[in-house]
Each structure stands twice: as structure tokens, then as C-alpha cells.
Amino acid sequence: MKFTDYCLRSEGAEVVLATSSDEKFPPENIIDGRSDTFWATTGMFPQEFIISLNKCVTINKLTIQCYLVQTLRIEKSMSKEPVDFELCIQKELQSTEGELQIEEFSFPEMQASYLRFIILSAFDAFVSVHRVIADVIA
Amino acid sequence: LVKWTSSCLLMFCNDGAHFQKNYTLVSHVELFLFDSGGKELFAEILDRLWEQPNALCIVYDVTSEESFNNCTKWLEKLRAQTSGMHIPGVLVGNKTDLIDRRVVERNQAQEWAETNGLEYCEISVKEMENYEAPFRILANSFHQLYKEKVETFRSLV
Ligand SMILES: Nc1nc2c(ncn2[C@@H]2O[C@H](COP(=O)(O)OP(=O)(O)O)[C@@H](O)[C@H]2O)c(=O)[nH]1
Numbered sequence: 001m002k003f004t005d006y007c008l009r010s011e012g013a014e015v016v017l018a019t020s021s022d023e024k025f026p027p028e029n030i031i032d033g034r035s036d037t038f039w040a041t042t043g044m045f046p047q048e049f050i051i052s053l054n055k056c057v058t059i060n061k062l063t064i065q066c067y068l069v070q071t072l073r074i075e076k077s078m079s080k081e082p083v084d085f086e087l088c089i090q091k092e093l094q095s096t097e098g099e100l101q102i103e104e105f106s107f108p109e110m111q112a113s114y115l116r117f118i119i120l121s122a123f124d125a126f127v128s129v130h131r132v133i134a135d136v137i138a
Numbered sequence: 139l140v141k142w143t144s145s146c147l148l149m150f151c152n153d154g155a156h157f158q159k160n161y162t163l164v165s166h167v168e169l170f171l172f173d174s175g176g177k178e179l180f181a182e183i184l185d186r187l188w189e190q191p192n193a194l195c196i197v198y199d200v201t202s203e204e205s206f207n208n209c210t211k212w213l214e215k216l217r218a219q220t221s222g223m224h225i226p227g228v229l230v231g232n233k234t235d236l237i238d239r240r241v242v243e244r245n246q247a248q249e250w251a252e253t254n255g256l257e258y259c260e261i262s263v264k265e266m267e268n269y270e271a272p273f274r275i276l277a278n279s280f281h282q283l284y285k286e287k288v289e290t291f292r293s294l295v
Contacts (some may be wrong), residue, residue, distance in 0.1 A: 020168075022166050024288075025291075035295045038291050040284075040288055042166060042167045042168055042284065043167060043168030043169070044168070067290075067291055067294055068287075098294070099294060100294050121190075122190075124287065125190075125283055125287065126284055126287040128287075128291035128294075130295065
């Protein structure tokens with residue numbers, strides 16, 4: 001089976017909502033395919049962002065690269081609009097002093113057109129999200 | 139800054155015994171201020187409100203020795219809550235308009251603030267004297283924290 005990352009602007013993905021938007025570290029940095037650019041949160045938690053995948057696809061695995069995130073909740077929607085979200089997973093992440101948190105979640109054949117990431121709590125006042133990768137069965 | 143002025147006045151004119159008041163200030167960072175009324179010093183409600191604070195502001199009354207002495211209790215309570223982690227902040231002496239009734243001297247308060255790693259300023263809410271200073275200090279320290287964190291994020295990859 002062949003996988004393609006659908007969380008890329010070049011694949012038609014879009015960030016349709018983000019609760020922080022410092023123009024120096026915009027949410028689009030999450031879907032630019034790079035790990036060195038990031039979205040920074042600028043205030044109190046919870047913080048969240050929603051990625052539109054352009055169409056309903058079958059996801060096999062989700063990867064998030066972030067820093068200082070403590071409680072992460074991932075939801076998905078199969079609708080045409082970003083509504084009716086269902087819980088995929090909620091997890092307490094480990095703190096990784098000085099290096100990116102790289103979290104992989106396997107979801108055999110999960111259908112989704114929108115992905116919602118909610119950062120419920122953090123290890124510090126601010127967190128960064130560098131990349132989200134959605135492996136889609138081509 | 140424009141947004142602040144009104145909220146900051148609100149904060150001091152309201153009856154501090156109310157449950158909680160939140161104000162949003164927008165620049166590059168958003169500051170949420172929780173105003174805890176003096177009567178809540180030993181109330182359990184604070185344990186929930188004070189989850190993960192990033193800056194603190196203690197206001198005392200320059201005409202009351204007791205009010206000044208209570209600052210130690212507030213700070214101790216906060217430090218207990220944040221497991222001793224250093225939280226930047228400001229000690230504010232209010233009611234400087236009551237010159238004749240003043241009992242806590244500036245030096246004394248300033249010294250206490252310094253010893254405890256806090257900035258210090260004096261205001262009179264009644265005369266609207268210097269009332270923006272504490273907010274500016276809080277916003278600056280939060281923004282400073284943001285700038286430092288962002289540099290850390292940048293250095294990760
Ligand atoms: N003279 C004077 N009175 C003040 C000033 N600020 C507050 N007060 C009065 O002090 C009392 C307590 O104020 P409040 O804001 O309720 O205090 P809190 O409980 O700490 O929030 C009220 O009667 C206010 O009118 C001030 O700058 N000068």
C-alpha cells in the first residue's frame with residue numbers, strides 16, 4: 001500500500017480555524033511540510049486548530065510534531081462542513097526537554113474530511129505545533 | 139492598550155467579592171486576568187482559578203498595615219500552588235490619595251517586592267493616578283515570556 005500525506009497545503013489542506021494567530025507564527029506553518037516552521041499559541045489553554053483535508057479520505061496514521069503539549073485531544077469529522085466532530089483520541093504526552101514531541105497515532109482506515117486538534121493543557125505558558133502528517137492510503 | 143483602560147477601571151471599581159472577572163487584552167499575546175477578591179484568601183475556589191498562573195499582581199492598601207502584611211500570605215499561597223516556580227509579577231500600593239492616612243511607606247513596600255522578585259508601583263484608583271502601570275508590567279512580563287519561548291521553539295529543529 002502506498003501512503004500520501006494529506007495535511008499539506010500543496011495537497012489542498014487548509015487550516016480553517018486556529019485560536020491563536022501571531023502573524024509571525026501562523027497556523028499555516030503546520031501544513032507547509034516543514035518541521036522548522038511552527039504555529040505558536042499566544043494565550044491561555046485550551047487552544048485548538050482545525051485542518052480541512054479538502055475531501056473525505058481514509059487515514060491510516062496521524063503524526064503530530066509539537067513542543068510543550070501536555071494533554072492533546074484529536075477529533076475528526078466526515079462532514080462537508082467542520083461540524084459533528086467525533087473523538088479519535090485523547091492523550092497525556094510526555095515532556096521532551098529540548099526536543100520536539102513526535103506523537104504517532106494509528107487509526108486503521110479512519111474516514112475524515114476535517115481534523116481537529118485541541119491542546120487542553122501544556123507544560124508551559126505557550127506551545128508550538130510544527131507539523132501534522134496524515135498518512136492517507138493512496 | 140485602549141481596551142485596557144476601561145477593563146482596568148472596572149476591575150478596581152467592582153466589588154472584589156464577586157466570583158470572578160476575566161478580561162481579554164489583545165496584542166501579540168492574550169492576557170487573561172483573574173481578579174480574586176480579598177475575602178477569598180483561604181477559599182478553595184482559588185485552587186481552581188489559580189491553575190498554572192504565568193504572572194501575578196498583588197494589590198494592597200497603603201493605609202492598612204494588615205493589607206500589606208497579607209501580601210506575604212497571598213504570595214505564599216501562590217508559591218505553594220506553583221510548586222515554588224518563579225512567577226513574575228508586580229506589587230501595587232493603592233490609595234496614594236489618602237496621604238494623611240498612609241501607614242505603609244514606599245521604601246518598605248519596595249524592599250519587600252524586591253526581596254520577593256516582584257516589581258513595584260503605586261497607584262490611586264480614585265484619582266486615576268498611574269492605574270495603567272500594573273497592567274503594563276504584567277503584559278510586558280507575559281510578552282517577554284512569549285518571546286523567550288518562541289526562541290526555544292525556533293531552536294528545536
Ligand atoms: N481613597 C481611595 N479609596 C479606594 C481606592 N481604590 C479603592 N478604594 C475603595 O476601597 C474599597 C475596597 O475596594 P475594592 O476594589 O472593592 O477592593 P478589593 O476587595 O481588593 O477588590 C472600596 O470602598 C473602594 O471605593 C483609591 O485609590 N483611593
